[in-house]
Amino acid sequence: MTVANLLEFDRDALAVYCEQLGEKRFRATQLFRWIHQKGAADFDQMTDLAKSLRDKLAGRAQVAAMAVVSELASSDGTIKWLFDVGGGNAVETVFIPEDDRGTLCVSSQAGCAVGCRFCSTGHQGFSRNLSTGEIIAQFWFAEHQLRKRLNLPEGTRAITNVVMMGMGEPLQNYAALVPALRMMLDDHGYGLSRRRVTVSTSGVVPMIDRLRDDCPVALAVSLHAPTDALRDDLVPLNRKYPLAELMAACKRYLDKAPRDFITFEYCMLDGVNDSDAQARELLALVRGDAAHGAGAVSCKFNLIPFNPFPESGLTCSSKDRVAAFARVLQEGGLITTVRKTRGQDIDAACGQLAGEVQDRTRAKQRMTRAPVQVHRAGSAVADAIQAGRALPSERSA
Ligand code: SAH
Numbered sequence: 535m536t537v538a539n540l541l542e543f544d545r546d547a548l549a550v551y552c553e554q555l556g557e558k559r560f561r562a563t564q565l566f567r568w569i570h571q572k573g574a575a576d577f578d579q580m581t582d583l584a585k586s587l588r589d590k591l592a593g594r595a596q597v598a599a600m601a602v603v604s605e606l607a608s609s610d611g612t613i614k615w616l617f618d619v620g621g622g623n624a625v626e627t628v629f630i631p632e633d634d635r636g637t638l639c640v641s642s643q644a645g646c647a648v649g650c651r652f653c654s655t656g657h658q659g660f661s662r663n664l665s666t667g668e669i670i671a672q673f674w675f676a677e678h679q680l681r682k683r684l685n686l687p688e689g690t691r692a693i694t695n696v697v698m699m700g701m702g703e704p705l706q707n708y709a710a711l712v713p714a715l716r717m718m719l720d721d722h723g724y725g726l727s728r729r730r731v732t733v734s735t736s737g738v739v740p741m742i743d744r745l746r747d748d749c750p751v752a753l754a755v756s757l758h759a760p761t762d763a764l765r766d767d768l769v770p771l772n773r774k775y776p777l778a779e780l781m782a783a784c785k786r787y788l789d790k791a792p793r794d795f796i797t798f799e800y801c802m803l804d805g806v807n808d809s810d811a812q813a814r815e816l817l818a819l820v821r822g823d824a825a826h827g828a829g830a831v832s833c834k835f836n837l838i839p840f841n842p843f844p845e846s847g848l849t850c851s852s853k854d855r856v857a858a859f860a861r862v863l864q865e866g867g868l869i870t871t872v873r874k875t876r877g878q879d880i881d882a883a884c885g886q887l888a889g890e891v892q893d894r895t896r897a898k899q900r901m902t903r904a905p906v907q908v909h910r911a912g913s914a915v916a917d918a919i920q921a922g923r924a925l926p927s928e929r930s931a
């Protein structure tokens with residue numbers, strides 16, 4: 535008999551599972567709350583759950599997260615975990631504390647098939663999709679670890695925001711992604727608002743449409759170039775879904791999106807995509823001028839300083855260039871921010887994820903050594919989260 539991992543099930547799937555065990559569907563909600571709100575993995579701990587159900591679960595089911603290969607804490611409070619997903623593969627999850635929020639950057643795949651030129655995950659190639667359980671396990675583990683470690687009072691949470699910006703292209707793992715997103719949003723789970731869960735995509739057009747219908751959350755689109763010629767080169771998926779189609783999908787998404795703008799991410803590459811002329815081309819693109827079809831896309835720009843890695847052969851634009859580029863967009867009426875780089879000392883910044891596991895052989899060696907390096911989180915983390923955030927159940931009580 536295979537042992538079911540209950541982290542794989544959103545509440546509906548858990549209800550079906552309970553029914554299969556001959557239990558009432560509502561028991562699933564109790565069970566779901568124990569697992570996700572309280573972080574319980576041991577059925578004996580779930581004292582108010584019918585004894586009959588606990589007995590059935592014992593031996594048949596488990597709550598199993600992935601093994602932690604390493605944990606690193608940055609001087610700025612950022613924490614990066616590397617999880618073993620088997621077969622010599624590992625994925626990374628990063629917690630980024632700020633004054634008013636705690637953001638978790640979650641991976642959706644081991645590797646990535648899109649192969650963007652400026653991305654170390656892309657250079658690593660594609661290994662496999664993560665399951666729903668492996669996606670939510672990153673959240674489950676981080677949230678309950680942080681609560682314990684930071685001594686957060688019962689009913690407060692450490693993670694307030696999620697960005698699907700770790701390793702992988704989430705919209706190329708759609709079937710596993712959506713139930714995981716639903717668990718993040720579920721009031722009996724983590725109760726995050728749709729506005730605080732962001733899916734970042736390199737532009738898988740048909741799946742942007744499906745996400746809009748199935749589970750609309752905040753959307754970030756990795757743009758990186760104002761023209762098809764350049765984007766074809768930087769983000770190879772553009773050859774399949776060119777800019778005109780991508781812009782049209784963004785507009786359709788906004789009909790149902792929880793936020794009234796799309797965030798366009800733009801990685802600043804020296805001499806490649808960072809000229810004033812290219813900034814003006816971007817303005818034309820999002821305004822819907824010329825070849826790219828009628829109508830503007832309501833959007834904000836987030837300029838990401840490129841994190842270099844040797845195999846890319848690319849370098850980051852200078853600070854002045856980034857500022858000048860931002861100014862052109864701002865003067866054109868677009869809200870534009872420059873992303874602060876966090877966790878640089880532990881290679882946790884954008885695109886550096888899994889830099890250490892690019893080479894699978896090395897990853898394997900690291901994992902067999904399995905040094906769980908636990909560096910204590912700096913006080914910045916504690917400070918940032920001390921205010922505490924009420925869970926939905928407590929909030930409404
Ligand atoms: N696959 C999705 C989400 C993961 S990548 C996507 O591409 O959107 C998350 C963000 O990091 C994307 O905007 C990506 O373009 C950016 N990124 C990747 N490599 C980077 C690097 N080396 N420096 C800076 N940003 C990078």
Ligand code: SF4
Binds near residue numbers: 646649650702703
């Ligand atoms: Fe994949 Fe995103 Fe990296 Fe492109 S930037 S290779 S889509 S993870």
